[in-house]
Amino acid sequence: MNASKSATRSVDTAKAAIADVTPLALRKAIRSGEHTGTTTGYSSGYLQGNLAILPADYADEFLQFCAKNPKSCPLIGMSEPGSPHIPALGEDLDIRTDLPGYRIFRGSTEFTSSTDLTDVWRDDLVTFVLGCSFSFEAAITRGGVPVRHMDANRNVPMYVTNIETSPAGRFHGPLVVSMRSFTPGDAIRAILYSDRYRLAHGAPVHIGDPSQIGIADIMKPDFGDEPVIHEGDIPVFWACGVTPQMAIRNALPEFAITHEPGLMLVTDVLAEAAEFSLQTKSETSQS
Template identity: 60%
Template sequence: MLDTPVPPTSPFETAAALRLACREGRFAAPTSGHAKGYQQGNVVILPRDLAADFLRFCVVNPKPAPILGVSEPGDPALPMLGEGIDIRTDVPRYRVFRNGDPAECLTDIGDLWRDDFVTFVIGCSFSFETALLQARIPVRHIDAGRNVPMYVTDIQTHAAGPFGGPMVVSMRGFSTVDAIRAMVLSAQMPQAHGAPVHFGDPAAIGIKDINAPEFGDAPILNAGDVPVFWACGVTPQSAIRTAKPEIAIMHEPGHMLVTDLPTDG
């Protein structure tokens, strides 16, 4: 008889504890598997004059860009997502784009902060991983302490103003039975990208080599696994490359803002 898999543990039981560790420089790793039960979010920070167009991009692309919260211009707080959040320090790692190209990776963006910055927080598939673990469905990258693999596809997003480009997806491999269960569970969480956009042959969505993701770590696929692909909140990084703003700040892929919102809320 096979043993029932036990969900891996994390030193951070609450979102606030993980954010504090980021703020104090004690945590700068991928957030998958941490602070279980709390929604995680992708971060996009843009100058105010681009905020309306980016908001429209999210509205017309709800699968890769479900909005969890938007800040007031120049305000680093996001009270709708958690008490005491400071977006300048509470993400493990940030990726800074200049004119559409990644320029640097930082753990604190206080020195870059501007009065016209608007922060968008977009739902993340890490949020439904809690439901998978509670259902005793193995999540291979969490078990291995690795980042989820993410791929640029040939699925085009709907353009809004200067923002557009290809959809990015995250992938998890499951047995056939667990793949079906994962699809059903994730479909109940539209703010975490909902049901997958594809499963099976990666070439059908333009992925040439499943072992070479553009973001994250190489996948872990056991014999007989079915690859399942979800729309990913890294998709706005494609949109940033298309729009080429003078500056944009996002999370490093896999390094999310962990909010106080419950995953079952």
């Protein structure tokens, strides 16, 4: 076996190993500080979630913001005020410790970073968990379509666009998108795969020229890592769960917490099962 084939096999083995990690095992590794990086590629087939934590007096307005912007803010879980637990997303799940990184806002657009919320937790905080595009990446890779940032062991690149969200109360701001580049044929397949996952943002919002959505330099993302783009690739853009961070910065609550982009909550909910449940509810309501 030559060196190139050996290296490829090693990479494939490593990708399979992280894909097979159970959500509970990953959360425990995060909780202990063993895992500190991106969650892309981990626990294949399970829903991952973006995080927005707000004081209770902002909760109704933010819930309305999610309802008005389901593409960027697909709500998959919400806590009771003061509770760091959402049993529907995982029995052994603690919002305060089970994400690799958090951003803490204190009435300003500036934030501090943390890996543990235990010392800043409050009894009036309501947690919102929003679907993440990492959840459909597993379907794309299962279909034999390479995902460039995963192959390069990078975080997905994310960009602030010139597309405005629908405002709700104090919450408003631009849409944030994540980008994955593909060959033309793979782009079509990736779009078809992602369209099945409405709780993970569904089909893309833009394909092709990034300047049309206000992205001046695709090689300089606002969040995440520099993209991997091969010659002949087409950039494909999906709505991103970092969008609420822009809205929170505009609302300026006196206290708020979000996740670090790309460092998600990995739930015990199977993505396929959740999408089937959503489809069933939709069909029932229409009958």
